[in-house]
Amino acid sequence: SIVPVSRLRSIASHLSKVRQDSFISRMMSDQKADPPLRIVLGAMDFGRYAKEPDSFSMIDMFLNDGHSEIDTALMYAGGKSEKILGRHAVCPTPKVKLATKVNPGGGKTLSYGSVMQQFATCSGSLNVDSIDILYLHLPDHDSPIEETLRAVNDLHKKGKFRRFGLSNFSSWEVTRIWYICKGNGWVMPTVYQGMYSAITRSVEAELLPALRTLGIQFYAYSPLGGGILSGKHSFELAAAPDSQTPGRFFGNNWASVYRDRYWHRDSFEAIDQIKAALKKNFGDEVTCADASLRWVLHHSALKSSCGDGLILGASKKHHLEANLKAIHGGPLPEDVVATFDNLWTVAAHHCPTYFR
Numbered sequence: 001s002i003v004p005v006s007r008l009r010s011i012a013s014h015l016s017k018v019r020q021d022s023f024i025s026r027m028m029s030d031q032k033a034d035p036p037l038r039i040v041l042g043a044m045d046f047g048r049y050a051k052e053p054d055s056f057s058m059i060d061m062f063l064n065d066g067h068s069e070i071d072t073a074l075m076y077a078g079g080k081s082e083k084i085l086g087r088h089a090v091c092p093t094p095k096v097k098l099a100t101k102v103n104p105g106g107g108k109t110l111s112y113g114s115v116m117q118q119f120a121t122c123s124g125s126l127n128v129d130s131i132d133i134l135y136l137h138l139p140d141h142d143s144p145i146e147e148t149l150r151a152v153n154d155l156h157k158k159g160k161f162r163r164f165g166l167s168n169f170s171s172w173e174v175t176r177i178w179y180i181c182k183g184n185g186w187v188m189p190t191v192y193q194g195m196y197s198a199i200t201r202s203v204e205a206e207l208l209p210a211l212r213t214l215g216i217q218f219y220a221y222s223p224l225g226g227g228i229l230s231g232k233h234s235f236e237l238a239a240a241p242d243s244q245t246p247g248r249f250f251g252n253n254w255a256s257v258y259r260d261r262y263w264h265r266d267s268f269e270a271i272d273q274i275k276a277a278l279k280k281n282f283g284d285e286v287t288c289a290d291a292s293l294r295w296v297l298h299h300s301a302l303k304s305s306c307g308d309g310l311i312l313g314a315s316k317k318h319h320l321e322a323n324l325k326a327i328h329g330g331p332l333p334e335d336v337v338a339t340f341d342n343l344w345t346v347a348a349h350h351c352p353t354y355f356r
Contacts, residue, residue, distance in 0.1 A: 033328060041311075043081045194354050
C-alpha cells in the first residue's frame, strides 16, 4: 500500500524532533560551565572510609578544579578528619578556607568552657590559628544558648574565625540566636549548613524563607540523600542487611538511621522513573548521581545571589572525580526535572526533620 504524503511528512517531522531533542540533551550533558553555587569539599569520610593518601589526593583534585572551601568537624572520624587536613601541605594556608564545628556530643556540651576547649582542639588538629567558618554542629538543649554565643563571640573577637555558622537548628532557634546576637552586639550567624537534596526538601517550607529574611546563606549537605540518589541500590537489599557490603546503609552504627530516612519502596520506584528519563535523554552519559547534583545546582530553591553552597562529600577518589565533573553540567531537560518533582511528591511524608 502507498503511504500518504501527509503521513510521511508527519513521520519525518517526528524523527527530526527526536534527533533535535537528543542533540539538545547531549549538548546539555557535554557543556562545561561554572557551577552557580559555591562548591565545598565535605571531609566527613576522611580518616574513616578514606585513608590519608586518598584523602590527600581528593583534596588536591578539589583544589585543582578551582575551589577553596573545605568543611570538617571535630566529631568526624573521631577527630581524624581534622588531623588529615592539618597534615596536608596546602590546607593550613590562606589558599584554603577551612570550616569546622563544635558539638554537644560524646560527653561534651556547648557551655562556654567546652566551646573554648573544643575550638582549641580543632585549631590544633587543623594546624591553624584561625579558620573561615565556625559552626555549632547541633543544638545543646541543656546549656544556656547565651553562654554558648558569648563563647563564640569571644573567639571571634580574638580573630579565631571569620564567619559564624549554625547547623541542624530549627528555624525558630536560628531566629532566636540571630536576635540574641544582634541585641548584644555579638558576631551574627551568616551561614547555615543543612540537609538538602531532591529527596529531602523540608527546609523549603520554613527554614529557607527565614534564612532569606535574616540574610543567612544556606550550604546543602548530603545532596545525594546519603547515597540513595546514586541510583545504585535496590529496595530488596534491605531484606538481608547483614549480608550486604558495609557502607552508608549497611554494616555500621548509623546504617539503620539512613535506611529509616531513605529506604522506602515508593522512593525507589520514583528513582527508577528518574533513571528512565535520563536514559531517554542522555543514554548512559548522565547517571542518577550526576543529575541529582545538577538538580540542586540548577532547579532547587538555592540561589547564587544568596551565596548558597553545595557540599560535595566522597569516600573514594572516583566518586569525587565524577561529582566534580557533574557540577559543571548545565540544567536538566524539563521531563527529567518533572521526575525529580515526582520523587519529592512521594518521598515528602518520609522526609526526616532537618533539625535535631
